[in-house]
Amino acid sequence: MLRITLAQMRRSAGRLAAAGVAIVIGTAFVAATLLASGVITRMTYDSVAAQYGDADLVVGATQDAPLDVDALAATDGVAAVAPVTAIYAELTDGARSVYQSVVPTADDRLMPLEVTAGAMPSAAGEIALPADVADRLGVTLGDTVDVGRDVVGDDGSWRQVTETPAVVGLLDDPFGAYARTGGAAVVDAATYTTWQTEARGEPVAVTEAAVVVADGTDVTAAQSALAGTVGGATSTDSAPWVVTTDERAAESAAELTGGQDLMFLVFVLTFAAVALVVAGLVITNTFQVLVAQRARTLALLRCVGADKAQVGRSVLTEAAILGLVASVAGVLLGTALGQTALWVAHALDVPVPLPGAVALTWQVVVVPVLVGTVVTVGAALVPARVATRVAPLAALRPADSPSTSRRAGKVRLVLSLLTAAVGFGLLAAGAALGTVWQEPTLGLLAGIAGGALSFVGVAVGAVFWLPRVAAAAGRLVAASGPTARLAAANTLRNPRRTATTSTALLIGVTLVAMMTTGAASARTSLTAALDEQFPVDVMVTSTASDADGEQEALSGELRADVAAVDGVRATTDVSEILVRATSGAGSAATWLPLTAIDPAGGAEVLNAPDVLADLEPGTVLLGEVQAQDLALGTGDSVELTDTDGAVTVTVAVGASGDTSYLTTDDLAALSSDASVTGMYLALDDGVDAASAVGAIQDVVADSGESAQVTGVASQRALFDQVIDTMLGIVVGLLAVAVVIALIGVANTLSLSVIERRRESATLRAIGLSKAQLRGMLAIEGLLIAGVGAVLGVVLGLVYGWAGAGAALGIMGDVSLSVPWLEITLVLVVALVAGLVASVAPARTALKASPVEALATE
Template sequence: MFRTALRNVFAHKARLLMTAFAVMLGVTFITGSLVYGDSLNQATTAQATDGYERIAVNVAAEADPANGGRPGDLDARTATALAKLPGVAAVAGRVDGFAAVADRDGKPLGNGEDAQGGNFAPAADGKDPAYRFTEGSGPTGKDTIALDEATAAKGGYRVGDSVRVGTNKGASSYTLSGIFRTDGTKLPAGGSLTLFAGATAQKFFLEPGRYKNIELTATPGTDVTQLLSRVESVLPKGTSAVTGARLAQIKANLATSGTSTMSQILVGFAAVALFVATFLISNTFTMLVARRTRELALMRAVGATREQVRRILLTESLLVGASASVAGLAVGTGVAALLQTLFADTPAAPLVLTPATVIISMLVGTLLPMVAAWLPIRRAMAIPPVAALSAAEHTAPARPGSLRSGLSAALVLTGTAAVVYGALTTGKDARTVIGLGAALALTGTIGLIPLLSRPVVTLFRPLLARLAPVHGDLAVRNTVRDPRRTGATAAALAIALTLASGLSVLGASATQYLDRATTHALSADYVVKSAGGQRMNPTTAAPLKKLAGATYSPLNQSTGYRLGGSESVLTGVDPATIGKLLRYDVVEGSLDSLAKGQIAVADFKAEQAGWHVGQTLPLERQNDQRGSLTIGAIYQADEQSDLMPSVTAPDSLVARYDSTPSTAGILVATDGGRGRAARAGVTHALGDNPTLSVLDQADIRTQDSSGIGDQLNVFYALVSMALVIAALGIANTLAMSVLERRKELGTLRALGLDRAGVTRMIRLEALLLGALGATLGTVMGVFLGWALGRTLQANVAGYELVLPWGRLALTILIALAGSLLASLWPARRAARVDIPAATAAQ
């Protein structure tokens, strides 16, 4: 039986080629996902733990809630006491924070979010074990810095050059004293690291004479556990100690938690690609078995049992799957390497191909074809040998009253009802309900496509009658000749279009919401933000006083309040200017009340807490400060807005309770409005600080929507794999159809249909298959996009459904173009059918 199966595979290798290619693509996807995820986890773990082997014990300052979140007492005296403990070879006090390096044009170098600054902490020999200098030496003066090797190369800096560096305390120019290499814990991938002298770093990132943590190095032969006990016995209140090994484990767990999410997303899309491939495989074996009905019946007639024939066919599918899986493993490993290149900001490491990945990929790739081929084989085995020998082909067209159709209709109705229920109730489990309902509805639609194919395809008949009356009519008849085959082919494309259309609807709706929220609320010309997403110091805005004609107000946020029994964040603004910089839609009271020391509250906050204008609320803060505030205005605001505060207060009132609030942004308006000169003036007034970004409305719109756009582009790239497999399914279906219809094609040629006409007919069949899948997929995608969008409306005020007609049309055009490309080879074969051979009696 094995020899027979192997001989059959080679005999039908051309017909099985695209099936094997589809399996290979699916295995490639899942192998690439697993290999990339494992490699990324290993690289991230190595980076997160690199350097901790030299640390015996790490002492850190903890935030003290009772002291306004101020870190515990970790200063030079603590470091001196730790250095005197038995078994301690050296101590190194560390501080770190945000520090951006400017290039020679004044723009930040590297990834702003990972622009780090730290202190050079030399031991007795003048060296810091955390850094290995390749040029120069560590900074020792207040006007010197050192840069990591990658940042120095990117900026073209050499030792002795002047480098401008900015922190949350301002920007200055420094002399570059050295260039170094360091471990991954100090320098994130794609980031920059600037070293300052110890006192300078403390002034920028903490307080003079204080440390964020202290690293202890042990003398040879010291028991780390005993050393930890000795360290804990002398630690002051508000500090804690942990071994370097334990800290490395904690850092590794934190680092890999984010990478696992990306791996799960990739594996999820791999599962979709494999699911789509199932239709192609099942369709191929349906046609192969139908073509070989006489052959199989003859085997039964000469003595082969039904079970033996079934085993031969399943062995064929196993051989196809196994060979395709081996190829998919190899290609998938290459795809993982390509992903590492594309995501350059992730840590690089050798590719990791684990036994689990090999086993999973091989099992999926070999079992999937067997499962997909089971139903066609079972259907063929039900045909008696005598009947099979007497007929060329036995088809089982879908009937409206069949059990399959009834069950599919029930699934569609149940799934649609679940989706609508989840969309209208918008409860905490709404998305789960919608997901389950979508799975049921999609499964039912796939089962109903054979019945839907005839009415949907008929809709396109008038258009085809105008374009090509004869060829179009033939294409329509051929497309609906075998509804099950047509349905299985179109189902793969429908799944891909459902995902693409749903993502387009959600992305367009979210982008328009963000755009409207930004343009409506912002009246200022510019918003100044930290380039790394950090909070700024309230003194950052002070230099704008010298900018002629400028109107500005910082957004000074202060936390830790209970206002009228409700957890609240107060945002301090300049009462005299805020009305010109932010558009407050006041629904009750007046914004002028800010100048009287009162507060203004967002409508959603007032509604949640039951507040009204004129109400005086008791105020409590975590540091036991108490007071009372009066509501002077209520205004409309979006709970998700980054600009409109939930509680707006005069900055003098916030300063009464919090001397060091964090500035989320600075709103600036200039006399001449937006322009290159105005932006340059604001930038220069703020000290040409590379840590600060001066953004106009267009910049903010781009910044807010870029994350959505980047994610959508990744998802579209992943969905494209399913589109490729669906196109292969169309090519395979048409190719097998051409083989089955050789006599018919020969007859049409004999009756006068030329090669161009045959080619046009096959291409129109492909377009009809593409149109059927695209129509059903787009309708389902828009429906699911609406349902999921409804779950966002409960938490995101102003979110509305937006149908991106252009993107939806582009997706449909891509599907149709893919269908047309898939028809090139089958159409070429159909046009070259030999007329005498095809029309000869069988």
């Protein structure tokens, strides 16, 4: 039977090729998805962990029990240790000055900065600067730069001293480790320790350090040894702790995304499963027609002694061979596509850290091959069962296709309705769990289960309703002539064939619409999360102090110059003050830092303007941290006291964060000489954040005033780029799903034409012209594709919105977006695909003369 099966496969190679291509693309989708998951994870971790360089481990502790860096370095298996720390200093050359973060030199693997010219500092009196900072100051290699820093005396008084190190190197920050501060200058470790200690008046506690393991040393063994040194654990559940860099990055990424960093992988793997269902439909149709065409061959085999089991096994063996070969080809294709995508990204110099090559794991190879083979064999089960029913007497008469006359049963109708109802109920429950009850894990599980069940119900029941919908749409075009009426009638004459053909595209379009809708909603929700994480694009803060240690004001001229910088959309002035807060009679006063801001001006510059919704005269808006420290809640009263006066205000607790706000009106009542010590700036949409921050730094540097520019917009832009790249990878995978859907439409329509060859010949014999036959098939293809596409878009919107609600609810309010451009494009492509899919079948139907076609079995 094996030799007979292989011979039959060779004779049917053309028809099996279409089914094989569907499996190749389906398994390539799965392989590419798994590879993309690895790339996305690696990219996200590298972005978050950039500050640790190429460290193997990260050690953490608390301020009360800090780390002993020397003890860490002396631990067995440790090659290098570097504290994760930074200080700030004012860099000046002539009339230009820049407030810049400064970090110490470290082992090459622990330094995230790259030298673009010169070298790293190796002794006192040397400094390396970010290349853009050197340009801003107008210095080059070999020049000196004034470094102003604070020194605290033994009596607690402080003074500012100036160093004049020589510039020995220019630096680049390729992964954005110090994007928030516009890069970092570097001095040698001994100089850094001296500056840091003198700025605090005492040695500074080290609470986090990056560690490189010696060559040949097992990382796990070194981790255990370090845990013994610090007396901690190998997880961050309690301090001190020792974890791998990836574990630390995963924890930081989870803090940023609300623990939803796996949602893209879950989404796309779900889509890959749906794409394989499309491939399964193509395979089922292929084998059904092959079994029908081989009816006489199968009957002859029964006549010469083959039993039912052997006949059924021959069909399943054929499917297994096809599935295995196509799945292996799919893994190779998916790997090639993944690697090509990385090469293209590197060639385009995508500004996010990407690995140089895809990581081939056993899951990437085994899972797609196993899934592809199982799907192929599973799709052939029904045709194999049909093959076992072929009687030996069928060898003496022609056999019709098994799908042309069977009618769908009531049991199928009831089951499809129940499955769809339960599925949509679970889908709604998943969305509610994610948005209302803030249970994203349960919500996502319920959503996936509900989506799968409801779609199975829709697909299984499609034979009952989809042909009628297509026929109703056909009546809209039937008035154009007899060809259109024949096409519309054909959609009802064989409901199984119509349902199968349209369902293939229905699944594909649903997949695309669901992903684009989910991606659009996710993008909107993640943007809102970033707005909360980075509430202000740029901050300019005075760093000068008067003789009494009070922070000096920013001049009106500087504020006007900053506001005039290209790319700055709006600005508002702020004042930073420190007041005493008393929550009630007999309670102790607590120092409370406040930011005085005009609520209307703040609403214009804050990325999340609702933060100031409760701020009004007579109210202090406390951050959650301050409210907890003061044991205050919304509606409580608190007395604020400064040197010039006191005011009693009502407490409102902010949604999140640790910044507390007061109105400028209440500030005037507290302090008669309060000055503007800072500015909040909002940048224009679409402006290059790094360039805009650089221009603001140039203005500040030229002013001669001591001020710090904090460009959080640059770091926010980096995260935006990471998100955009992740969504770009997902959208790229959608192209694979579209190809699957188009192959499904073309293949099933081709098979239906083969089944109707006699019918087409009869129409030709009674006068239907070749052009009219082509037109009939084209209209039929357009009707079936159009109906499948429109219904797919509707289902895709429902699934995309429900999935976004289930997965993204924990991040805040979910905006349910409609990607109009993508949906319109999908509909146009579907209609064109339906038209194109009719071309090859029409050519097949017209090859033979009507007499020859009527003579064919």
